Amino acid sequence: MxxxxxxxxxxxxxxxxxxxxxxLAAGYTVATAIDGRDAQEKIRENPPEIIVLDVMMxxxxxxxxxxxxxxxxxxxxxxxxMLTAKGSEKDRMIGREIFGADEYLTKPFDIDEMKSxxxxxxxx
Amino acid sequence: MVELPxxxxxxxxxxxxxxxxxxxxxxxFKPINLMALEKVKLPVEDTIKEIARLDxxxxxxxxxxxxxxxxxxxxxxxxxxxxVQLKLLTDSSILRDIKSVxxxxxxxxxxxxxxxxxxxxxxxxxxxxxxxxxxxxxxxxVYYRILRNLLEIEHVRSNPLxxxxxxxxxxxxxxxxxxxxxxxxxxxxxxxxxxxxALSHVAIITRSLGIPTIMNIPGVGSLVRTGDTLIVDAVEGxxxxxxxxxxxxxxxxxxxxxxxxxxxxxxxxxxxxxxxxDGVRIDLExxxxxxxxxxxxxxxxxxGIGLVxxxxxxxxxxxxxxxxxxxxxxxxxxxxxxxxxxxxxLLDLGADKYLPFLxxxxxxxxxxxxxxxxxxxxxxxxxxxxxxxxxxxxxxxxFKILIPFVTSMSDVERTLEAIDGMCRLENVERGLVxxxxxVEVPSTALSIGAFMDTIDFINIGTNDxxxxxxxxxxxxxxxxxxxxxxxxxxxxxxxxxxxxxNRQAKEVSVCGEMASDPLFATLLVGxxxxxxxxxxxSIPPVRAAITGASCEAMKAVSKxxxxxxxxxxxxxxxxxxxxx
Numbered sequence: 077m078x079x080x081x082x083x084x085x086x087x088x089x090x091x092x093x094x095x096x097x098x099x100l101a102a103g104y105t106v107a108t109a110i111d112g113r114d115a116q117e118k119i120r121e122n123p124p125e126i127i128v129l130d131v132m133m134x135x136x137x138x139x140x141x142x143x144x145x146x147x148x149x150x151x152x153x154x155x156x157x158m159l160t161a162k163g164s165e166k167d168r169m170i171g172r173e174i175f176g177a178d179e180y181l182t183k184p185f186d187i188d189e190m191k192s193x194x195x196x197x198x199x200x
Numbered sequence: 201m202v203e204l205p206x207x208x209x210x211x212x213x214x215x216x217x218x219x220x221x222x223x224x225x226x227x228x229f230k231p232i233n234l235m236a237l238e239k240v241k242l243p244v245e246d247t248i249k250e251i252a253r254l255d256x257x258x259x260x261x262x263x264x265x266x267x268x269x270x271x272x273x274x275x276x277x278x279x280x281x282x283x284v285q286l287k288l289l290t291d292s293s294i295l296r297d298i299k300s301v302x303x304x305x306x307x308x309x310x311x312x313x314x315x316x317x318x319x320x321x322x323x324x325x326x327x328x329x330x331x332x333x334x335x336x337x338x339x340x341x342v343y344y345r346i347l348r349n350l351l352e353i354e355h356v357r358s359n360p361l362x363x364x365x366x367x368x369x370x371x372x373x374x375x376x377x378x379x380x381x382x383x384x385x386x387x388x389x390x391x392x393x394x395x396x397x398a399l400s401h402v403a404i405i406t407r408s409l410g411i412p413t414i415m416n417i418p419g420v421g422s423l424v425r426t427g428d429t430l431i432v433d434a435v436e437g438x439x440x441x442x443x444x445x446x447x448x449x450x451x452x453x454x455x456x457x458x459x460x461x462x463x464x465x466x467x468x469x470x471x472x473x474x475x476x477x478d479g480v481r482i483d484l485e486x487x488x489x490x491x492x493x494x495x496x497x498x499x500x501x502x503x504g505i506g507l508v509x510x511x512x513x514x515x516x517x518x519x520x521x522x523x524x525x526x527x528x529x530x531x532x533x534x535x536x537x538x539x540x541x542x543x544x545x546l547l548d549l550g551a552d553k554y555l556p557f558l559x560x561x562x563x564x565x566x567x568x569x570x571x572x573x574x575x576x577x578x579x580x581x582x583x584x585x586x587x588x589x590x591x592x593x594x595x596x597x598x599f600k601i602l603i604p605f606v607t608s609m610s611d612v613e614r615t616l617e618a619i620d621g622m623c624r625l626e627n628v629e630r631g632l633v634x635x636x637x638x639v640e641v642p643s644t645a646l647s648i649g650a651f652m653d654t655i656d657f658i659n660i661g662t663n664d665x666x667x668x669x670x671x672x673x674x675x676x677x678x679x680x681x682x683x684x685x686x687x688x689x690x691x692x693x694x695x696x697x698x699x700x701x702n703r704q705a706k707e708v709s710v711c712g713e714m715a716s717d718p719l720f721a722t723l724l725v726g727x728x729x730x731x732x733x734x735x736x737x738s739i740p741p742v743r744a745a746i747t748g749a750s751c752e753a754m755k756a757v758s759k760x761x762x763x764x765x766x767x768x769x770x771x772x773x774x775x776x777x778x779x780x
Contacts, residue, residue: 113363136363140356147230149425165242169310170351173236 079105080198081122085115085141086130086159091183095128098187099194112136116144123151126194129177131160131167142175155197157181157190207428207442212417213680214392216437217403219738220412221455222390223448226428227368228421231379232357234347237314247303254298254309257349262289264345264354268381275408277492281338281377281401288342294320310350317343331515332556334400341376361387369430373421377401385409390432392439394421407737414439418678435717437680473503474743480751482725484743485541485733487711489513491529494536497736501743504541505533506733507602507659507711510586511547511555519557520582526589534597541598543659543709543733544590545638546615547582548604550575558582567673572605572638573615584618591622594632602659606637606644612654636707640664645693652704659733660697662712666690684767685714691727691761691770698728709733718745719774725751726758 082104084095092108099106107124109115111133119127127145131138138158145151158171161183171177179193244250265286272278288294294316301312317340324336348354359382361368367387372379374395380402388411396402396415406413412434424430424441431440431451440447474482485506486497490513494505513529514521521529533542550571554560561578563569576583590601603615616635623630636657639645645665648658662685667673669690672682684690694710701708709731714720716738722745724732734742761770 137355139353143230143232143356147228166308166310166351169237169240169242170353173240174232174234174351174353 079103080126081105081107081124082126082128082194083107083109083115083118083124084128085109085112085133085138086128087111087133088130091130091159094187095190098191102191104194112138112141112144115141119145119151119154123154125153126155126157126197128157128159128190128194131158131171139170139175142171142177146176155179157193157197159183159185209440209442209444209447212392212420212423212439212441214414214417214420214437214439215398216412216414216434217396217398218407218411218413219435220390220410220432221434221451222369222412222430222432223443223451223455224367224369224389224430226371226424226426226430227361227364228424228426229360229370229372229375229379231372231374231376232348232353234314234344237310237347238318240308241305241311242308244302244306244308247306250302250309251299253350254295254302254313254346257309257346258289258295261342261346261349262286264349265289265342265378268378272381277408278381278405281404282381285338285342285377288339289346294339294343310347313343313347313350331399331512333397337376338401341378344376345378358382359384369432371420371424371430375402377405380405385411390414390430390434392417392420392424392430392432394419474501474746476725476746476754477748477750478752480725481730482746483709483731484739484746485543485709485731486736486739487733488533488736490516491532491536493736494533497739498536498540500736500739502537502540502736502739504543504598505537506541506543506709506731508533508542508544509548510544511549511553514547514555515553517557520555520585521589523585523589523592526586527592530590530593530599531596534593534599537597539598541600543600543602543636545602545604545659546573546576547586548572550605567667573603573611574605577611577614584622587618587622588626591619591626591628591633594628599632600634600636600657602636602638604638605640605664606651607641609650609654612637612651616654638664639697640668642669642693645697648697648700652700652706655706657707657709658697658701660694660708660710660712662690662694662710662714665693665712669693685712686720686723686761686770686774687767688762688764688770691723691758691764694724694729695727695758695762702728707731716742718742721745722749722754723758723761723770723774726754726756726761 082099084092086092087110096106096108107118109118113136129138129142142156145154156177157179158177159181160167168180171180178197181190265282269279269282298312298316302309320339321336324332348357361384364387367389369390370388372393375393390412391406393415394417412432414432414434414437428441429443431443431447474484483503485504486502487507488494488497488505489509551566561570570578590599603612606612619633619635620630634656636655636659637651638659638661640661666683666685670682672679698708710724710729711733715732716734718741721732721742725746757773760773764770
């Protein structure tokens, strides 16, 4: 059976590890990246179905990567879950209304909630 | 992503605003779309704190704009644009309106600000005028920057080329001045856009930087993708997408040829008269719309102002100029150009040009309606005030009055009567003002002999002449292939007017786009034209082309062009562009 693919992009290794282990256990194919530029290369090589994306990252942040994905018509099918410690209304507005993220989760997040968000985005 | 091996080549066309050639990969720029903010209304309890957030952001925005100003300080044309934007940043009336919405509706700044931009846009859009449009785009540029700073996402927008390794051709639907001000210019081969006009601030910036640019290309933002190979021919206004190797090689040669011509700009002898190799003098004059352009024209070696687009002086103002103000404009021009001739074209309004303070005339077909002198006859106060301003300035220099859109002898007689009257009123010797006509309508070109005894000079406007001969509107990109400015019929029409004028020793000049292209200019010289008027920036390359050839050789080519069957043959004779 084909495993759905997820790319986790976060500069915090603890978060990456937590998501990696749990999504792998849930049956996903998981790739990881430590910042936006690293993620760009991985997306070019092998576009995932879902990107779980942290906002605050050095070098190239989550907003910039999100826009880069949304500006490329060939990457349109990719779903994006934004992940941030901020969680203000303003950030939700930026993610959803301006950069076209599909979902938005606030740190600290519940791993089961994350899994259900990923599941919902993949299966409608 | 895999590139298809043999993508089919196709062409797009638009308006060239800065000449040159570029061959390279496309980079499709997409701006951050802030429109959604108009609809997201977030409740705010502490409105004083919210307004303080705006004030802090304005301070931050001001410091970014000062950084842009430092980046462009070497170029006055460009830095002037951002000086104006910096002033807009603290426009008290706009800020007052935004703050009162926050107070009254207890809402977030982003909602109040984006809706205020919408209100301003609606106000500006009701005035169908390019200068006003440019003003609005400056406001939008400044306030979008404030919005991005409020949201802390300005870094996502600034310099999109920072991660690009090879130089690219920048492709966009539309651009605001600050979209390109901080770009890494070394990585910019050319710019092509779906919107925009030669009068826009983006056009001023690209001309200042010398970046080949084409605007007004329908659909380019959705047709071209990042990575597509493009050829930009910003002389013809043509883009080839997925060109063949033959096209690429031909354009690389054209680019070298163009660079050689443009290098004529460094010619130290630009103040000496422009003469062909066999000693025939050709006057290269400039088309200007402002004092600044007149200064540029003199610096570029213009032998006079061949066309003052007086409507641009009017359009740059919120209200009609007084006679004293307009006289001041002409006096300033005279002091810049000294004794060189200044040809003032009377207000050429109507069709697509209106003044912000005058109600446009509603017409079914404006290009065939009340334009040029017809418009002035309908607005006698405007007409007489302008004549009075010019006549009053006449003793200060060598002034010539040019009547636009002449289609009948009675138009000329009526204007001459008005000028005679104005000279008496102002006590100015009538002989100080020479009067000529624009030849831009086929009927006038074909009956030119009838006008000769009445007028002092002729100015051929090729852009309109081509539009009317081929019945293809000059603003319509879809009809570009019909407007064949090098068709033998156009060349013959110009030749007949020039021969007729030369026979009667009347001055004749050409002021359309044809005069600005070095190769086309040599064709005109070959036809007997001894006076050309063009954008100041075109003078050095045109001078280089004319001084590099003999008049006899140019005559021989023109003679052949007159016998050509179609435009393609003429182009082949001139070697103006590579053949497909």
